[in-house]
Amino acid sequence: MKLRGVLETVLYAADLEAAERFYAGLLGLQLESRRPGVFLFFRIGPAMLLIFDPEAAARSREVPSHGAVGPGHVCFAVPEAELPLWKARLEEAGVEIEHVHRWPRGGWSFYVRDPAGNSVEFATPRIWGLPEPESF
CATH class of the missing domain: 3.10.180.10 (2,3-Dihydroxybiphenyl 1,2-Dioxygenase, domain 1)
Structure with missing residues (x-):
């Protein structure tokens, strides 16, 4: 179990x-x-x-x-090759990129705020040392 x-x-x-x-x-x-x-x-x-x-x-x-x-947090898993595309899409829509972070295990992520102020992160699974799922 x-x-x-x-x-x-x-x-x-x-x-x-x-x-x-x-x-x-x-x-x-x-x-x-x-x-x-x-x-x-x-x-x-x-x-x-x-x-x-x-x-x-x-x-x-x-x-x-x-x-x-207070604000919550969610992190969306994104294929490494698409992460810059998501960042550009959000910037083009006028969403402020709050933070970009390179992680010690590899990979990177960026953070934005949704309209309610929640922290929304977009990241590659490598930030946790995880492989990209085959479903990507």
């Missing part, structure tokens, strides 16, 4: 319309489900990115209430 991976990651955003424009429009994530004023659910590979309105999540009755204070 062992855990097989991370199934879902949650971020919080009070303006779900801005979050949808960023994650679906700019990043191209597939929107699986939406409940206005409550959540957006995006599919990304074999996992899900869930974005909740923080007030709606705090008063949830369907599942245990949840939430976080």
Whole structure:
């Protein structure tokens, strides 16, 4: 018996319309489900990115209430050859590149902020000494 991976990651955003424009429009994530004023659910590979309105999540009755204070963080795995292309795409869209980092194990990543202020990182798996998945 062992855990097989991370199934879902949650971020919080009070303006779900801005979050949808960023994650679906700019990043191209597939929107699986939406409940206005409550959540957006995006599919990304074999996992899900869930974005909740923080007030709606705090008063949830369907599942245990949840939430976080302050910005969250998510890191998207990107093939090494595509990382500069993603950086250029975001810059062309007017998204500020907050930080670029070269990692001791190899590889590099860069950080931006989504419209809610969450930290969004784009990185090659090499930053953790991991190979690029065959699914890339």
